[in-house]
Amino acid sequence: MHWLIPLLVFLGSLQLTGLMHRYALRRGLMDIPNARSSHLVPTPRGGGLAFVSSLMLAVLGSYLMGGWASLGGRELALALWGGGLLIALLGFWDDHGHIPARWRLAGHLLVAGGALVLLGVPGSLGLPEWLAYPLFLIGIVWLLNLFNFMDGIDGIAGSEALSVTGGAMLLIGWLGMDSVLSDWLGVAAAATAGFLLWNWPPAKIFMGDVGSGFLGYLLAIFALQSANIGLLPIWSWLILLGVFIVDATLTLARRFLAGEAWYSAHRSHAYQILSRRWRSHRRATLGVLVINLVWLLPLAALAAARPALGVVLTLLAYLPLILLGLKIGAGRPESNG
Template identity: 30%
Template structure:
C-alpha cells in the first residue's frame, strides 16, 4: 500500500483542485445557458440558484482518473469513461432543458449497458452460507438494474445545500477502504478522485449554496459508486464489493423505501413528490439546514463504519449488524414521521409573517392563504 500513497494523494488532490478552480466558471456557464433552479413549494432554498455544478465535479474527477499512473488504461476504463460521458451529457441536457423522466431513464440505461458491453458486470454472487449463484442470462439485466438504481439514489437526497456532495464524499471514503481491503489500488484511486471532486465542489455548495450540482452531479456520483462496486466484484469475485456501497448509502436507500410506504399508506402515487423525506422532517423539528445536513452526515458516517466492519467480519455477523441498523432506522423514522407523516400530501402551510419588537414577537399567517392550504390538505386526505 505504501508504494501507492503518492498516487492516492495525487488522485484526491488533483480532482479537488480542478473542481475547485472550475466551479466558478461552470456557474457562469449555467447562468448563460439558463440552467437555473427556482424555488417552489417543496424546495427549501430562496431565490434562483444556478445548477449544473456536476459538470465541474465531472471535469475534476475524470481529469484525475486519466492522469493517474495506478489506473490502467485498458478497455474497461474506456467503457467506464464512455458510459460516464454519456450520462453526464444526459444530465447537462436535463439541467438546461428539464427533459422527460422517461428520456432521462433511457439515457441512464444506455450508460449502464455500455459498462456491461465492456465486461463490467456481475456474473455470479457468493452466498454468505457458502456456494455460488451464477446469474448467466440474468447477469446483464441485473447489473444494469443495479447501476441505474444507484444512479438515482444520490439524486433523491439532493434536497439541502451540501447534502448529496457530503454524503457522497463519505461513501467514497468507505468504498475506498473496501477496495484497499480487496487490494484494488486502481479502484481506490478512482474512489479518492471522486471524493476529492466532491470536496472541491462543497466549498461552493455548502449552506448557503452558490451553485447546485443538478442531475449532472447527482447521477454522476451514483453511477460512479455503482460502477466501482461492480468492478470490485468482477476483479475479486467478492460479493462484499456490492454490499459496502449499499450499506454506506443506506440513508437515501431507506428514505426511498419509506417514501414508497408513506405514499402507499396515504393513497398517493409513489412517484409523486412530497415533503415527508428525512431532511424535510428534520427541518420540521426545528433544525437549521446546516444542522440537518451535519446530522445526516453523521448517520452516513455511522453506516460507512458499519460497512467497513461488515467487510471484515463473518458473513452472519455482518447480516446481524445490517439487521440491527435497519430496525433502528425504522424506529427513528417512525419517531420523525417519515413513514406515516400526516402532511405527506405535500401542501405546505404558507410562510408566516414574523413581527418583532423590543419586547415581543408576533407570528401571523395570511388568513386566505392559511384557509386555502388547510382546504387542499383536507381534500388530499379524503381521496
C-alpha cells in the same frame, strides 16, 4: 498514484465550480423556489458539471500517460468514461430543458446494461446469471436516480458521496489491500470535495441532475468492480449507502402505497422533514454524516471482514434507519407541506 493527481483534481473542481456559478448566473440557469422546494432563495444549478469534468479529465489523462492499467483495466475505464459521460450529458440536458421520464429511464437502462456487459456481476453472491444481471441492472439504475431524489438540501449529496468514497478507502486500507480502484476512489473524493466547498450550507450553487446522476452511477460502478475483484463485498457498499437507500426507498414506497404520484416533486423525504423542523440544512446534513461515521462505517467494516454475515449486517444497519424514517414521517402525505 501520485498524491499530486487528487490535489489537482480538487483544485480543478473548485475552480470549475466557480466558473459554473458565473455561467449559471449569466444564463439564468437558476433553481427557483416553489411550494415543493427546500430552499428559499433562487440558486444557480448545474455545478455538478465541475466535478464531472475534473474527474473525466483525470481519467483521460491517466489513460494517455499510463494506458488502461492505470485505470484498473480497459473495461473499468470504458464504464467510467463512456457510461459516466452519457449519464452526465443526460443530466446536463435535463438541467437546461426537460427530458421525458421514459427517455431518461431508457438512457439509464442502456448505460447500466453496458456497464454490466463490460464488468460482469460478482460471482461471490452465488446467484445465477439470469437473476444476478437483472438485479444489478435495477440496482445501478436505482442508485443513480436516488442520488437525484436525495439531492434536496444543501450539501447532502456531495457529503454522502465524499463519505462513501472516503469510507470505502478506509476499509480497503484497514483490510491491508492495495488496488488502483482505491486510488480512483481518492480522485472521486477530491473532485467531490472541490464542489462541496461551494455547495456546503448555505449553498452558492446546486449540482443539478448533471452531478447527482453521475455520482450515483459512479458509486455503483465502484461498488460493482470492487466486489468483482474481491476488494470489498457488495454488502459493505450497501451499508455505507444505507441512509440514502433507506430514505429514498421508504419514502417513495409509502407515497406509492398511499396512491400518490410518487414520481412527482415533493418534500417528504426524512432529511427534508428534519431540515424544516430544525430550520437548518447544515444540521440535517451533519446528522447524515454522523450516522454514516458512527453507525454505518463500523458495520460496513464488519461486512468486509466477514462477508458471509453480509445479509445479516445489512439488515441490522437498515432496521434503525427504517424505524427512524417512520418516526420522522418519511413519505407521509401530511409531511409534504
